[in-house]
Amino acid sequence: MVFAAKMLKLDLSPEKRKQLMQAYLEIKAWPDALPALKSLRDAGIKMALLFNFTATMLDTAVKNSGLEGIFKPHLTTDKVRAYKPLAAT
Numbered sequence: 001m002v003f004a005a006k007m008l009k010l011d012l013s014p015e016k017r018k019q020l021m022q023a024y025l026e027i028k029a030w031p032d033a034l035p036a037l038k039s040l041r042d043a044g045i046k047m048a049l050l051f052n053f054t055a056t057m058l059d060t061a062v063k064n065s066g067l068e069g070i071f072k073p074h075l076t077t078d079k080v081r082a083y084k085p086l087a088a089t
Helices: 002-007 014-025 033-042 055-064
Strands: 049-051 074-076
Touching: 014 055, 049 055, 055 074
Parallel strands: 049 074
Antiparallel strands: none
């Protein structure tokens, strides 16, 4: 988030950063996502979830959206410090 704000030359005060981080903890999936994902899972399709979130943020978002048990595993870019999309070097 800080990196993106700097790249876009946006002012990201500590208060704005705190508000944004709280919003991430309250994020929910679109209402039609759960039925669609359950259909895919029930068809035997294995799905993983990859986000530019911390593990806590991702687990909270999955729980808030009722998506527990849909994705295995939950992958976070935070663990390896490589964020998507990663520019080619």
